[in-house]
Amino acid sequence: MEWRPDRAAKKAVYKQIAEYIEEGISTGLFSPESVLPSERLLAKELGVNRSTVVAAYEELQSLGIVERKKGSGTRISTDIWGISHKRIPNWGRYMEDGSFLPNLPLVQRIRTENQKRHVINLSSGELAPGLLPREQFKTIMATIPFLDHLGYDHPQGNAALRTTIAEHVREYKNIHAAPSSILITSGAQQALHLIIQCLLKPGDSIAIEDPSYCYSLPVFQSAGLNTLLLPVDQHGINPDDVIALHKKHRIRMLFLNPDYQNPTGLKMSPARRKRILEISSEFGIPIIEDDPYSLTSFNGNVSDTLKSMDENGNVLYISSLSKIVASGLRIGWVIGPSNVIERLADAKQQVDFGHSIFPQWAANEFLKSSSFDEHIHMIRKELKERRDEIVTSFQRYLKDNTAYFIPEGGIHIWCRLTHPVNEQQLLEESMKRGVSFLPGSVFGSQKGYVRFTFGREETDVIGEGIARFADALAVCQKNDNV
Known part of the structure; x- marks a missing residue:
């Protein structure tokens, strides 16, 4: 076998091997009637560990491309082509190989959690439903020419x-x-x-x-x-x-x-x-x-x-x-x-x-319309009240556990945890308690920070959200001290 995996490539060696075999099946290099090389033999030919070949075969098996039976070796799946010689595209590989990268898994997870009704959302950068000019837009849409x-x-x-x-x-x-x-x-x-x-x-x-x-x-x-x-x-x-x-x-x-x-x-x-x-x-x-x-x-x-x-x-x-x-x-x-x-x-x-x-x-x-200027004055007042509420909640529930800058506008507040904890654990503990925030690592190189959004929730639930976060933080600090 002349082909060899590229060890300098970013793609894992086992994935390179799996792709090579899949392409070989498509081009006829590997005959549907034949048994694929044994794990030990293929590992020797390619100069890799046997476990790498095992991982490659398992990848192909999960995609339905090969069948593996103890004592019989690894064969190309008997129904890979189907009755009409059709195959299902390897969508997982297409998604992995696309040039447009997905959001960070952590961000995807938080967005999924925020869809749950019981979650107090202190992470999404948007305005609360009560701050939207719904009545004004009802009037506008009723007069659409x-x-x-x-x-x-x-x-x-x-x-x-x-x-x-x-x-x-x-x-x-x-x-x-x-x-x-x-x-x-x-x-x-x-x-x-x-x-x-x-x-x-x-x-x-x-x-x-x-x-x-x-x-x-x-x-x-x-x-x-x-x-x-x-x-x-x-x-x-x-x-x-x-x-x-x-x-x-x-x-x-x-x-x-x-x-x-x-x-x-x-x-x-x-x-x-x-x-x-x-x-x-x-x-x-x-x-x-x-x-x-x-x-x-x-x-x-x-x-x-x-x-x-x-x-x-x-x-x-x-x-x-x-x-x-x-x-x-x-x-x-x-x-x-x-x-x-x-x-x-x-x-x-x-x-x-x-x-x-x-x-x-x-x-x-x-x-x-004149409604726009009235709306801007309203959201300035309402957002300031929410900002004041979240600062009061910090003082009540977090005390010396955070240091923060009090903004004079916007919808976010940036906090440094005075006793840094495991970021992933803090997020998990917070979600268990029904409150979301964004860890500081999402936004840059600094460690031990969190971002809360005070514009997304109504004023009367912001305090409860910070109380839940404080409980989660206490659990994480206790675990770190054990």
Whole structure:
């Protein structure tokens, strides 16, 4: 046998052997009438341990490709081709080999747990049902006009909505943008995907905050990017760190969340915003500014965004209605140079032929109505009450077990456990008690942290959620001390 497994490959040797045999069966290299080599013989021919061949044969057996009988050896399954010579695809291998990576198993598990009714959800980054403008949207949908056009809309999104967003960002964020420089996306996350797929290539180095929501997204790894980390302190990232990384790695793009950053809740200082823009201009590094939370500022003061300070067109600005109106609308947008927006729009059209006209129409009606401003004032007040409740609950139930920064906006609070415990065990113990949170490792390199979302649950259950978490933490600390 001339073929040999590649020991330098990332794929396990037993999987390489299983795939080789499966391909050999398909091509006729291994005859359906013959017995496959014995475990000992094949191991000797390939120069591997017998246990490796056993694992390969077990893999093929689990897929129904071979049959194994003690004393008779390993044979190709008698019904592998079926009556009409058809085979079932090895879907497991297809899923494993796909280039688009799945979410972390831990994140998948938490999302599954959150579907259970008894779980107090302190992990999902969205607004509570009571904070959604349901009555306003009932009124809007009851007055939906007869639509003359139900076909595909403009590749960049509905023209009326883009005009309204241009007015919205000028009024609320001092960003001056023409409708032609705006692309409507399915939330901010699609905007990130489009930017990564259209403007970067495998091997490019990009920099993100540490910790950061971006750290949790497999899309960077799927695209083959070299992801570099910029530590966050109480004033945001240090501009000097950007220079140091760029000199070493030639940063192609910088991803930032300057206002009520996810997960820390911190705001980047005005001085650092100014310096970051100077560095961007000096080295020609594009900045992707993700701004889902700035309008939630509890005191009503909205800081200057990087985009509003950008005089050279270096910033691509992403925002959405997900964190301030309703995540289910799936209305987000990107603002940038017109030629870049056209490139992103072309890619989006290839994926979905543009956004549905119905949520665009509803979002446009709500954004241009007086109800929007009333809604923003309401969620600022309600989110502050929830923030205060979770801080009070920390003081009541966790006492000296956590240290935390109290955010002045957003929906998240970032906590350091003063006595670190096993992260996986803490999550399991919390889920047993019916409360979910996100471990800090999901967001970056720092250990011993957790993120709670105070925007997802109603105020009266937040305290109970923290009490359950405190019970779980106590069990984990006791186990660590035994």
